[in-house]
Amino acid sequence: MAIGCAQPEGTIGSGVGGGPEGLPKQIECQAQTDTSFKVFDIGTGGSAYTYIGASNGVTSEGLLRFNRPLAPAGMRVDSARIEVAYQGGIGSGAIPTVEASLVYFPWIETHPPARSDVVGGRQLVASESSNADTGRYHFVVDTAEVNAWFKVVDSTRADTGWADPARPDTALTIVLRSLNAVDKLLRFRSRGANADSLRPYLMIFATFSDSIGSDTIRIGAHSDLFLAEDSNPLPANRLSVGGGAVLRSALNFKLDSLWSLRASNYIVVNRAVLTLTKDRSLYTWAPVNKSVWPYQMTSKRWMTEPDSAEYSGFVLTPTAVDSTLDTLQILISGPTVHWARGDSTNFGLLIESAGEGLDIERIGFYDSSDPDPAKRPRLTVYYTELQR
């Protein structure tokens, strides 16, 4: 027995005492409206991977940025190369040719350039490549180019700043492209790779006038991202969530049947769970095994302007996607409680990928138009009915 008197079977007190008594119940609500939309046609982001190539209607190229380090006076660059590694890819095509070009323009990950801005550049020569599923690429960087990059460091070793008006940025940017990729998006490792040897580097082999012999300078990428373009139309009658081109889904559940119970009883919401059923056939090429972020929307903008990148809402509990399950359950208790209390308006929910901007993985769900009710999105509300 816990504290006090445990309730005996046969309800001593619980019926005869006449005290308050709640009755736990549950109700399932179908989505009133649901939709998916592309927020961007171009997906960008810095992540563990940088996608190069084309597959399933998605084309992508990568950017690597190396900041100029301080170098000792008298340093002479003997040779330099870019080293990048890849791990697998999306699509069943052959490993494509990867080109690397040197370009100069300012960019940062949080404000990535438009894909059309990243054109041309001085193409680098591939010195080494591997066609294995896990391999590396080496691209030779012109020695004079690197020497020029360092030349502004004077004999006092003080950085005098970038003085070359032809170069608007002090950084080296490498564009990785694949012009002949057919159904293959290579996944190159980025600076976020967990192993140091897998990250992209600018290797500089130099001779120093004030030291004996030569040495190697290894410069890690300061920034990296991919610029993906998705030419796929959104699948009809499905809800999509993912990256590449940013795909988000929004749902709104009509809860009037629940609220109408309040006419005769007090209703306390204990828990609310959104259940989405996966359509595993939708994105076999880019399955997701990560997490989604549910948002409680605070305006109707997603319905009137679904393509808008801007929306108002706040994130709820991030939910991991279990690849072994056919459904994804997202806890929506907080918003449902607020809707029930009437202290916030039900503008619905928005689901986005936690890897948005970081990967191009996707997940698809059946929407409310599916002929099988069991596959439609549903909001299960567990509540307690209390006598008025």
Add this chain to the structure above:
Amino acid sequence: MRNTLVTMIALLVSVSFLNAESSLSALGYGRQFESSSSRSAGMGLAGMATADSLSLDLFMPANWAGPRTARFGFNSFTVRETVSDNTGTDASDNGGVGGIGFVVAAGKTAFVGFTITPITLMDYRWKSTGSTPWSATLTRRQGQGGISQALIGGSFQYNEKLRLGITARPVFGKVERLWKLDYTDGGGFSSSQTYSDRFAGFGVSLSGRWQQDDWSFGALVNSPISISVQRQLVVGEGGQAQVDSTYDLSEKYDLPLDFGVGFSKRYLRQLIAVDVMLHNWGSVDPPSIEGGTFDNSYRLSAGWEFYPEYRPLDPFWQAWIYRAGFYTSNNYGLSASGHQANRMAFTAGLGIPYAKGRSRLDLAVEYGWAGNKSDDGVVEQMLGITLGFNHSEQWFVGRRGR
């Protein structure tokens, strides 16, 4: 007088207001409380016809009439309850104030005063565990409080043998009941509902005591009372109040007609007393919003008191008074199986006069049990101590009247 005041204050301060716990107190408005004084508590609650020059009867104003003194009475109790049901056994220590009163002489044969006593006590607390597919659950049911009565009025001596008491009988009190469902795995918001009911009602109490030589007979009638209830309702959701509303219930609660008779007989420095008290709960409709079923209830009490002869040079314990008794009663609220739980108890008491007989400490011990598992789902055992204080002074009486 100074010592008396110190004693009174010490007693008042030392009383703890812990919550008694009894599963059976959940029935109806709470468990009926019927201890009219700490003296009667030692005599199996018999006290309808046992007036003495010192005790202040908190239930029966006819017993106020007596020697022309001002009298103060106070009564407190402490109980250890052991409750057994089909889930195990639990014990709790509890206590409270059993009553307080003050009566003064008003003329040669009349007395006026007041007493305040509980008439029902509610205190129960249950926890039960369960589960849902997504979380373990913990359900709590709690109730505390009770209904008290005040007797405000007078008592007078109709003739040498008959004394009558007439008082107004306002009732008041508060009961709080809680139901709460917690999802202990943290997967959901808790639900709770609390009723906080405040009671107010008015009735009258008539009593009489007839004394012939060593025989004494008493009778008491309390009128039925219709109680208005103001309810504060709080519906909780995840620890936050979703609803917090106070309103008057459209339905009134009722207290029944009470009728009791008793007699006592003095014999060779001993006193034997018997009381029978009936409560007409059967005519009371339980509030429809509360549910439950009521039926008539009774209490049968029998007590014995021995007061040794005391001479001025005897040791002080020679003046002590010894008491014993028992009572049996049944609960007016029916359990889920429709059964009235029975209660039986044996009592023993001790009276310790001091301050030249103007004051007395009364101690009573009660051991009893109530209910049975098959009919009521629970068996309770009680070991209680009642400590009371009575004091008599010739206040407000002129020298001529003394």
